[in-house]
Amino acid sequence: MGKFSASNSDANIAPHRDICSKIFFILYLINSYMKPSEILLEGMLDHFLKMCKQELKLDELPPIKLIADQPTVAGSSFGVFDGNSIQVVTMDRHPMDVMRTLAHELTHWKQRVEGQELDGGDGSETENQANATAGIIMRRFGKAYPECFTL
Numbered sequence: 001m002g003k004f005s006a007s008n009s010d011a012n013i014a015p016h017r018d019i020c021s022k023i024f025f026i027l028y029l030i031n032s033y034m035k036p037s038e039i040l041l042e043g044m045l046d047h048f049l050k051m052c053k054q055e056l057k058l059d060e061l062p063p064i065k066l067i068a069d070q071p072t073v074a075g076s077s078f079g080v081f082d083g084n085s086i087q088v089v090t091m092d093r094h095p096m097d098v099m100r101t102l103a104h105e106l107t108h109w110k111q112r113v114e115g116q117e118l119d120g121g122d123g124s125e126t127e128n129q130a131n132a133t134a135g136i137i138m139r140r141f142g143k144a145y146p147e148c149f150t151l
Helices: 019-030 036-055 095-113 125-144
Strands: 064-067 079-081 086-089
Touching: 036 095, 036 125, 079 095, 086 095, 095 125
Parallel strands: 064 086
Antiparallel strands: 079 086
16 A cells, blocks of 8 residues: 555645534534534545545545444444445444544455455455555544544
């Protein structure tokens, strides 16, 4: 995987450093029906996807569906890549965990784009690569926005 090269102040990639606190202030003011985690996720997701796209050197992203009304997909998972699209559960999950799952599934998309045969088995090379890559992306994201992990 390529090294993430965008600066944390690049407006096209990263939101302002205090976006988390601004989002919760807006939530407080409008007394939204959405959970704070959903507000945060909605506010950060575009920026996170741009970061993933750059980090994974993707020309395009697959269709992505966020699922807020069920605890799992495909029986027992928080996310799934079906070869064409990604589904990620948001219900009762911290936004950063949702993003980690998204980074994992986007790594599977990258693997498919590169022609790798996907093996979803525990400990398989493709699963280990997706886990490691998602961890790297989240560490970089966490360094840029540490306040988002403490909400």
